[in-house]
Amino acid sequence: MTDIEIAQQTKMEKITQVAAKLGLAADQIEQYGDYKAKIKLNADQAAKSFGKLVLVTSINPTPAGEGKSTVTVGLGDALAQLKQKTAIALREPSLGPVMGMKGGATGGGYSQVVPMEDINLHFTGDMHALTTANNTLAALIDNHIYQGNHLNLDPRRILWKRVLDINDRALRHIVIGLGSPTSGVPREDGFDITVASELMAILCLAENLADLKRRIGRIVIGYTYDKQPVTVAQLKVTDAISLLLKDAIKPNLVQTLAHTPAIIHGGPFANIAHGCNSVLATQTALRLADYTVTESGFGADLGAEKFMDIKAPVLGKTPDAVVIVATVRALKMHGGVAKDQLATENIPALKTGFANLKRHIASMKRYGVPVVVAINQFTADTAAELAELKALCQQNNTSASVANVWAKGGTGALELAEQVLKLTAQKTEFLPLYQPEMELEEKIKQIITQIYGGRGVEFSAKAKRQLRQFKQQGWDKLPVCMAKTQYSLSDNPKLIGEPTDFTIHVRELVPKLGAGFIVVLTGNVLTMPGLPKVPAAAKMALADDGTISGLY
């Protein structure tokens, strides 16, 4: 059976029942149909203290697949089976990859969140609200320039790009305002994917509506002809943009196949953005549940680093344990095996590829947080390979557990859940990677040397100029959000396994004052993906009764 077939044959509980498991009454949620809801802001205020937080991350992704969301869901269901009051906190899928290559992001097999079609398609409209707010701001900026340009904005130095929740490479570089004098002022522009937008980052970091407004007002939309930054507040449309997000800011509630509550909210990609679900959603889960299982995007070098250094300070909570997801297949690829050879047992390649996992274990332990490896079992894995991987982790003083969550759901992750319960009972001392007052360059170097295992950094002439400018503006005290390929610890997607002695090349810095960080663009990472030759869209079908198939 396919994932969608498994999902469709499951009888869901009414969302009011799921809410009740978290102590939420019917009037504390807003239903979106029978199986989705938004949790009203402050619905969690009765419970002030936070439960335990488990962060799920992974090795660098490979075409072999790791299944981080699947493990997150399976682990949550396992904790619920062990009679723990559990909530899962995930990111919302982006439609671009759903229609493109990656597919959805609702887990797989018997470890899924449902209704999977709705979650993967429009869900409760958060992405669309973000797209609309983003592009309304863009229209207001171009209209300002067209109507006299009172703020003296330089059309060549507009930072605010338009967005769509679609993989559309033809919109990366465009020229707008053509045609006639009444159709705007011509300038170069481009679209990013919505999940890369600053508004998405803001939505995921805002603590409430007042904070959302403050952050939106601070956004730098571009520069004047005198190279002075111009903000949304100066354009006087802070409230209009904010009110377009008044519902999107509320966390969404759904359920797993085993009816464990899942709060799914916000979804920035971790390669081009900060890669974590919303602070509000995680806080809500932490207040309402004893155990919150959340994930961060792509490998620990991207999502988990940003969780620790960008999200945790706003969240007011660091993880009580980190689960690193690895698979035998993926580690064999990191060890040099081709995708079509993965079904064959290959212990030497596994040993070589383990270096990638080892690097991430070290990175996470550096934060002073207990680590456990979840070995996500695939059918072709041999007993010898699974045993070898477990042994390699143990030799590395790290507990590991084989999880069979795709086939068995929570039952396949009971051992992992027991290990998590043990680890989170420990007292830990969180060690931040950098302090705000450190120079931007130093922060970037800390990430490269201590998390990526690289040697150092090389800045382009433009980036060097920006470092000076940002210091003058006082922006150098902000955290750093690296934009880097997810496939390698380095900025070269081909250097899999554990590259060493490499340098990260910084092309450009982008100030995101609303989000409250500086984006550091490295390598050739794209902020607008493209579609593959045969897009996933081509395989989807809709029956006349509304049933969807071919959605992954």
Added chain:
Amino acid sequence: MTDIEIAQQTKMEKITQVAAKLGLAADQIEQYGDYKAKIKLNADQAAKSFGKLVLVTSINPTPAGEGKSTVTVGLGDALAQLKQKTAIALREPSLGPVMGMKGGATGGGYSQVVPMEDINLHFTGDMHALTTANNTLAALIDNHIYQGNHLNLDPRRILWKRVLDINDRALRHIVIGLGSPTSGVPREDGFDITVASELMAILCLAENLADLKRRIGRIVIGYTYDKQPVTVAQLKVTDAISLLLKDAIKPNLVQTLAHTPAIIHGGPFANIAHGCNSVLATQTALRLADYTVTESGFGADLGAEKFMDIKAPVLGKTPDAVVIVATVRALKMHGGVAKDQLATENIPALKTGFANLKRHIASMKRYGVPVVVAINQFTADTAAELAELKALCQQNNTSASVANVWAKGGTGALELAEQVLKLTAQKTEFLPLYQPEMELEEKIKQIITQIYGGRGVEFSAKAKRQLRQFKQQGWDKLPVCMAKTQYSLSDNPKLIGEPTDFTIHVRELVPKLGAGFIVVLTGNVLTMPGLPKVPAAAKMALADDGTISGLY
């Protein structure tokens, strides 16, 4: 008090209670919060026969304001007060005008539909689903060209444009695919506003999901280098685009301030599209209520003509009465009075301006349908002016009634409602304006001479060429959707009142085979509006508790 203040101080009924008034059980709707719902498809199938249909239209709009939606809501509430089982069927507002100049479209004063903020902003996400489906198709088209262009699409002859639900003149004419060989194939392109899209027309004309798919498959996306049309079905993504609309196709249920059920669904502009709410919504209302009050966009020359000639044949029902909304103020403007002079009594100008209303009365009567004029009262109207306008209508053998719906809600439209009840009790014979088998040119001439009161039509060289091509393709048997300024019966917005002896200039034809009509572009009508110097967005405010003000 402002409209939004009146709306916010009203205590709404739970949407389940509103649904119950139409005989809908809780499991026949999908709640979106407490006060909005989607009506499940086929929820109305138990009731097979249609009730009476009242179509509200108006004179050509002026800056003085006519208040068609306000009258529609007030009339619906009045019918409900008279103990008739009533449903109101409106279009969904577009965010572009909400943020721009026109404001929302939820009525005004004590004749509003609520929750007005939600309806005017994202509502249940239908617009966003359409925008997403439209732009996903655009990305798939450009990706097809980029990935080898197996269908031999000519990038210079792509008909499918991108859309946003935003007024953004800078996106009217753009060049895409720039930057590098991996960022697509460069070509000229442009964005329309979502309400002008063919998908919006399709959503509003589709009878069910199967029909939606058929229509989407038929869409002509462009031409090959050999000038042969290429459809969505040939691109093999009909289902992927359709499934993005599987929820948007369901009609939305809300309520008036007096708790009369209002079904609000689909919202094409009448100047650049067909201007009527969805067939499914109107059918649902007709099946569930004894009286359905619906409106069509802009003046009777646009919205009502398209209702009669495009929507009614699909709907399977023609209006039992037409209400033409007029105001003393607006008719004085049609009579030549400047906007700042409207507060002064001016009977001669009213008499001159009446010519505009007279034209629309004649146009509507031509269809064999009973007509009543609703005089929407404004505070500055004098008793003499109101009496004069009523007398002018009566001299014209047309009943008229002064409605004071802004200040009094349904109570202000009781006389109008009584007249409507009387008119709809008559037996009528509908006389279509044209037959499908007539030539395209003949259909256009019928509209111009019989509805606009013009002399004839002049085709550009391009339009003449297209007339021949469309005939060869067999597309000439489709109905016509005129794209024309709303301000004048002619194609020149400055010719207000009742212009005569004018010619309509047809620039271009656009085949919309999915919608099932040919769009006829006249004058300079824009399919992507722009923002004014001071957009409505600049006046909006969001309080920290989520309360919105300054939204109109």
